[in-house]
Amino acid sequence: MKLTLPIFLSFTVAAMAAAATAPAPTAPLTFPQPSAKPPFTVAKDTTILTAPLNADGTVDYLQALNTRYAANLRADDNGYRLWITLLSDHDARLPGIDQIARMAGADPSEPRHPWPVYQDFLGTRFGNAWEARYRAMQAATKRPWQPAEVPELAEFLDTGKPLFDIAAAAARKPRWWVPTYSPSATLATAVDSSDSTTRELALLLCARATRRAAAGDMDGFLADMQTVKLLARKLAIGTPLNTFYTALGIDLLADQSLAAIVSRGALSEAQCRAVGQALAALPAIEAAHDLVDISLRWTALDAASVIATGRAHQLTFPDGRVNFFDSIDPGAVDWDPVLRHLNRSADDALRTMAIENRPDRLAAIDARNKPLTAITFSAGFLKQQPGEARGHYTERVAAALEAFFLTDAEHPGEIQRRNHVSNLLAQTALAAAAFKAHTGRWPQQLSDLVPQFLPEIPRDINNTPFTLATTKQGITFIGIPDRQRPLILGAPDP
DSSP: OOOOOBOOOOSSHHHHHHHTTSOOOSSOOOOOOOSSOOSSOOSTTTTSOOOSBOTTSOBOHHHHHHHHHHTTOBGGGBHHHHHGGGOOTTGGGSTTHHHHHHHTTOOTTSOOOOOOOHHHHHHHHHGGGHHHHHHHHHHHTTSOOOTTTSHHHHHHHHHTHHHHHHHHHHHTSSBOOOOOOOTTSOGGGOOOOOOHHHHHHHHHHHHHHHHHHHTTOHHHHHHHHHHHHHHHHHHTTTOOHHHHHHHHHHHHHHHHHHHHHHTTTOSOHHHHHHHHHHHHTSOOOOOHHHIIIIIIHHHHHHHHHHHHTTOGGGOOOTTOOOOOSTTOOGGGSOHHHHHHHHHHHHHHHHHHHTOOSHHHHHHHHHHHHHHHHTOOOOTTTTSOOTTOOHHHHHHHHHHHHHHHHHTTTTHHHHHHHHHHHHHHHHHHHHHHHHHHHHHSSOOSSGGGGTTTTOSSOOBOTTSOBOEEEEOSSSEEEEEOOSSSSOEEEEOOOO
16 A cells, blocks of 8 residues: 555644645644634533534544544554554445545555445345345354355355455554544544444454354464454444444454354363463453543533634534434523533443442442433424523433433443453453363363463453353353343353
């Protein structure tokens, strides 16, 4: 790929596109001086940020977010810049993707390598029966398999090797930054940059990994596992909520594939230890705090700023949600209390996320969200009512903004905890496989693994030890990661 000079963020999409190829400026970045004073105080307890500012004196949260995650980033170090050359033709037509690509430093002259969507590939072979073949591919990610069992999958994986190589190179780049773009320059209406290419590529990499393991190619198996897990960790940083969930979802896919292979007892003790060390060297996904503290908080504050300055009509959401805020009379609201209310809500979400005791944490989450979920949104419901006092109207607007942007803000933390349990289950499966390779039998209980194979008995987020069960195919591990169903990794019976 063509090398470019460092990316420096500018103030318009056009300038951002030019910055990808223009010489780097020698003068430090400066922010425009506001030409107006907003109807609220720009301060730490209200807007959190005091710069950069828009011309109307409001905080430019979009610019601030991009600057935070693109600081000191060279375009060629950005894995996403390489990744976007892989986007399927469908994903390459997503709204705003051209602007996002230019902001990321993409060179329009670089050739694309569009991902051939597996469903489309199956459709040309099997017509309306493609769904059964797609399920066969998904099942192949959770067991060792031979090309003769799923021949169309083997063919697709073989012909797609150059694209998998590009994906691996992108995941191994030092940084990963997906620019945040909004046609109205507000975080509340930012384009959702999540794509289906990422999810499918990760799924098929897991299928290739289990095939490689079945063939005895453990180096290839580990390489594919590392690619998926590296991609998950890169995706999780500085991304929208949907992309964060995608990141943790593909990391779980890798854990399931890993555990499905090692739990069948086919690896040597040295192989188990080598894989375990490689995965243990990967950082944990710890992005939920910043997602709430920065992305969700700033989005709520930005939306309030937009409404306060009479621009509620700009809140036309890309996902089709109705704009319930254009009926607000901004002059009838005291905006400093609104902003402080949103900050308190974000702070409360962060505090509940940090509660270690699971029952206490879930109770606190329910208590915080109960009044928010009770708010019913309908067209015009935020119009000031006849005789409604200014203070009451201010409180009602604040509660509506909180409910719309910060309800269940703790959920990323719960999903992140589930991810931690999944990672620990995979490590436990590796330790059990090493035990079997060393002793010739599966452990009867988890204490058999301590301390030679594990430093201590692993526990889930209830502080309850994992359980294990032997099956005809190997061994299975069970942990309870949240208030939902148990998380099971290993080798279940067919």
